[in-house]
Amino acid sequence: MRLDKIATIAWHEYVVNVRRIGFIFVTLLFPALGLLGLIAAGFFSGQMLSLARSQFVPPAKPAGIVDDSRLFTPIASVFAKGFVAFDDEESAKRALLAEKIRAYYVIASDYLATGQVTAYTENIISGSASTESGDLRTFLVNGLLTGKVNDATLTRATNPIKLDLVTLDSKGNRQGGGSFSFIAGFVAPYIFSILLFVSVFAASGYLLRSVSEEKESRVIEIILSSVSPTELLAGKVIGLGALGLTQVIVWLGSGFLLSGGIGALVAGAVVLLNPGSFVVAALYFLLGYLLYGSLMAAAGSLGTSMRESQQIAGLFTFCAVIPWFFYGVLLANPNALLPRVLSFFPLTAPTMMMLRLPMSEVPLIDIIGSLVVLLISIPIALWAGARVFRMGLLMYGKRPAVKEIWRALRNA
Amino acid sequence: MAEYAIQVEDLRKVYGDVIAVDQLDFQVGRGEIFGMLGPNGAGKTTTIRVLMDILKADAGTVRVLGGAPGAARERVGYLPEERGLYRGLRLDETLVYLGRLKGMSVASARKRAAALLEQVGLAEWSRKKAQDLSRGMHQKLQIVASIIHDPALVILDEPFQGLDPVNSEVVKDLIRDLRAHGKTIVLSAHEMSRVEALCERILLIHHGRAVLYGALADIKKQFAPNAIEIAPPLDWQGWAEVARVEARDRKQVVYLQPHIAPRDFLKRILEQGLFVEQFALATMPLEQIFVTVVKGE
Numbered sequence: 001m002r003l004d005k006i007a008t009i010a011w012h013e014y015v016v017n018v019r020r021i022g023f024i025f026v027t028l029l030f031p032a033l034g035l036l037g038l039i040a041a042g043f044f045s046g047q048m049l050s051l052a053r054s055q056f057v058p059p060a061k062p063a064g065i066v067d068d069s070r071l072f073t074p075i076a077s078v079f080a081k082g083f084v085a086f087d088d089e090e091s092a093k094r095a096l097l098a099e100k101i102r103a104y105y106v107i108a109s110d111y112l113a114t115g116q117v118t119a120y121t122e123n124i125i126s127g128s129a130s131t132e133s134g135d136l137r138t139f140l141v142n143g144l145l146t147g148k149v150n151d152a153t154l155t156r157a158t159n160p161i162k163l164d165l166v167t168l169d170s171k172g173n174r175q176g177g178g179s180f181s182f183i184a185g186f187v188a189p190y191i192f193s194i195l196l197f198v199s200v201f202a203a204s205g206y207l208l209r210s211v212s213e214e215k216e217s218r219v220i221e222i223i224l225s226s227v228s229p230t231e232l233l234a235g236k237v238i239g240l241g242a243l244g245l246t247q248v249i250v251w252l253g254s255g256f257l258l259s260g261g262i263g264a265l266v267a268g269a270v271v272l273l274n275p276g277s278f279v280v281a282a283l284y285f286l287l288g289y290l291l292y293g294s295l296m297a298a299a300g301s302l303g304t305s306m307r308e309s310q311q312i313a314g315l316f317t318f319c320a321v322i323p324w325f326f327y328g329v330l331l332a333n334p335n336a337l338l339p340r341v342l343s344f345f346p347l348t349a350p351t352m353m354m355l356r357l358p359m360s361e362v363p364l365i366d367i368i369g370s371l372v373v374l375l376i377s378i379p380i381a382l383w384a385g386a387r388v389f390r391m392g393l394l395m396y397g398k399r400p401a402v403k404e405i406w407r408a409l410r411n412a
Numbered sequence: 413m414a415e416y417a418i419q420v421e422d423l424r425k426v427y428g429d430v431i432a433v434d435q436l437d438f439q440v441g442r443g444e445i446f447g448m449l450g451p452n453g454a455g456k457t458t459t460i461r462v463l464m465d466i467l468k469a470d471a472g473t474v475r476v477l478g479g480a481p482g483a484a485r486e487r488v489g490y491l492p493e494e495r496g497l498y499r500g501l502r503l504d505e506t507l508v509y510l511g512r513l514k515g516m517s518v519a520s521a522r523k524r525a526a527a528l529l530e531q532v533g534l535a536e537w538s539r540k541k542a543q544d545l546s547r548g549m550h551q552k553l554q555i556v557a558s559i560i561h562d563p564a565l566v567i568l569d570e571p572f573q574g575l576d577p578v579n580s581e582v583v584k585d586l587i588r589d590l591r592a593h594g595k596t597i598v599l600s601a602h603e604m605s606r607v608e609a610l611c612e613r614i615l616l617i618h619h620g621r622a623v624l625y626g627a628l629a630d631i632k633k634q635f636a637p638n639a640i641e642i643a644p645p646l647d648w649q650g651w652a653e654v655a656r657v658e659a660r661d662r663k664q665v666v667y668l669q670p671h672i673a674p675r676d677f678l679k680r681i682l683e684q685g686l687f688v689e690q691f692a693l694a695t696m697p698l699e700q701i702f703v704t705v706v707k708g709e
């Protein structure tokens with residue numbers, strides 16, 4: 001193994017493929033879609049909001065107050081914009097029908113005892129009464145307490161809670177904050193695992209194409225006269241793995257920019273809050289790529305054309321997708337027998353474990369077991385891959401029969 | 413430094429139940445042009461691929477530049493039978509990459525690429541993509557690619573395939589030029605006239621075995637018929653020594669009876685006072701030797 005040759009191949013693969021139209025298109029597609037979505041969302045939400053305003057909540061119009069309790073009139077000057085007092089329901093109703101006010105509230109005479117308030121609006125859908133209930137609440141609290149307590153208490157009474165949530169683990173240690181920890185601990189790793197999965201398959205797809213193109217164009221024998229099949233395979237796996245990583249980085253980076261930093265914050269939180277499972281996920285990512293990559297390269301060398309190679313490779317991709325079929329089982333119980341069995345089968349292990357990891361506390365034995373299975377099967381896949389590769393590359397115009405593949409694997 | 417550029421002993425290579433090469437022995441001396449001949453499917457490409465470490469031998473020993481196949485990749489240049497280059501890459505990019513794989517620096521690969529493209533008349537194509545080249549140009553580019561790193565040993569599997577006479581000459585000159593610089597060249601070919609013109613020693617393979625091997629001159633002597641080439645043509649009516657006569661160009665090939673030595677025959681002609689401008693021992697063209705051996709097997 002000559003590292004300089006591997007580096008030369010890796011660099012060549014990276015540079016040649018990174019400037020392909022197809023790669024650039026796919027890499028920029030996601031950010032472009034995101035940007036488009038954002039623009040569309042901005043446009044529509046702006047429009048919807050103004051539409052909603054014009055329909056339901058004309059901000060210029062105040063609400064009427066018919067204060068039978070005599071607790072809230074006259075209306076304090078700070079609320080003069082939002083509320084107008086009416087002496088009786090009749091005059092308030094007339095004002096509502098004349099569209100001078102958006103709604104009116106009748107505060108019962110025994111309000112202090114019952115808290116009874118009746119809201120009147122012109123049409124039910126407007127829901128303005130409920131949407132304005134926050135304001136109404138402030139108005140009522142203010143009216144009840146003004147003059148009885150100091151200003152600080154009054155302010156606190158109208159806005160009594162600034163919530164911070166702390167989750168404790170079984171040892172009583174802080175785990176982080178509330179819904180954020182849910183996103184960081186569950187949703188983000190999940191998205192992350194999908195992303196890693198996508199990049200593994202993007203990269204091994206490039207590998208497949210690169211090998212089958214070199215075979216199709218007959219350039220492969222010249223390359224093999226300069227480097228060994230193992231060096232070639234290693235160089236391609238590294239170079240195209242870096243290409244896949246580039247794609248993920250662009251996607252993550254654009255996600256960061258488009259979400260105004262929230263995405264990166266969440267991703268950062270994933271790493272910080274759960275460094276253990278992040279390392280494990282990264283391991284599955286790496287091992288998964290090495291396994292699928294060497295199998296894809298072998299598949300690429302077997303077909304007589306790109307399309308044929310893709311069909312052969314489809315077999316491996318299918319295996320990797322199997323865990324998604326059992327998503328239902330997984331949701332019900334991530335540690336059920338079937339998911340556990342699939343975690344120990346090399347072709348399904350990376351995907352299965354990436355799915356299981358964020359869902360629950362995965363038994364340590366499963367993590368160690370599946371990693372060991374992968375670590376054992378990767379050298380085998382590389383060895384078999386390089387061997388099939390060597391044979392497949394020199395077979396032009398015909399696809400080797402299973403018998404011939406078997407012979408290549410048996411013979412030195 | 414080993415004496416031979418290539419040493420092959422008792423080489424055997426099988427594909428499933430097809431024996432492609434069997435009991436093959438030969439050596440290629442340093443600095444010679446060595447030709448590998450043989451009908452289609454004889455096992456030439458298989459042998460070459462074993463030399464290049466692209467295939468593993470099933471039995472026998474193979475030494476290339478004194479080491480195992482694959483040990484001296486950087487000192488061996490190779491033009492495969494199945495060949496092509498990156499269609500979407502520029503010529504200079506491809507050549508620099510292949511040079512890098514052979515251990516050259518970018519700068520020296522670039523310099524050498526420019527010089528070689530100039531030599532084969534492809535200089536102005538250097539920044540074009542390979543897909544824009546004609547077949548013959550492609551072929552020349554491939555040969556350039558195989559010697560980009562100035563190898564000590566060059567192995568060319570059918571270098572004349574698909575070349576017009578002019579470009580064949582260009583390639584021939586390139587090979588002679590390599591030879592003049594002390595390189596060893598091994599080539600396989602079907603064009604006997606080219607092999608005859610270029611090679612010093614040859615190996616004829618048939619059904620995976622060597623059927624002829626040695627210096628071209630010796631082989632030609634061995635296959636020389638008991639005949640002379642003579643000009644101008646004469647009438648041989650009534651000569652007991654003459655078995656038969658063939659016209660060849662402006663000359664005659666006179667086949668003698670087995671017991672007649674050419675030297676005695678010449679004496680008789682002179683005694684008869686006949687006018688002779690040319691008198692030479694006839695040789696069999698390589699083409700004919702090839703056919704004779706292959707058919708006679």
Ligand SMILES: Nc1ncnc2c1ncn2[C@@H]1O[C@H](COP(=O)(O)OP(=O)(O)OP(=O)(O)O)[C@@H](O)[C@H]1O
Nearest residue numbers: 394427430432450451452453454455456457458459
């Ligand atoms: N990859 C392979 N798998 C199976 N058999 C093969 C393979 N390559 C070559 N052979 C067989 O091995 C024998 C030798 O083939 P080889 O290509 O070495 O011949 P060659 O002398 O180069 O012929 P040509 O002049 O046509 O190029 C043939 O019978 C061929 O069918």
Ligand SMILES: [Mg+2]
Nearest residue numbers: 456457458493
């Ligand atoms: Mg051949």
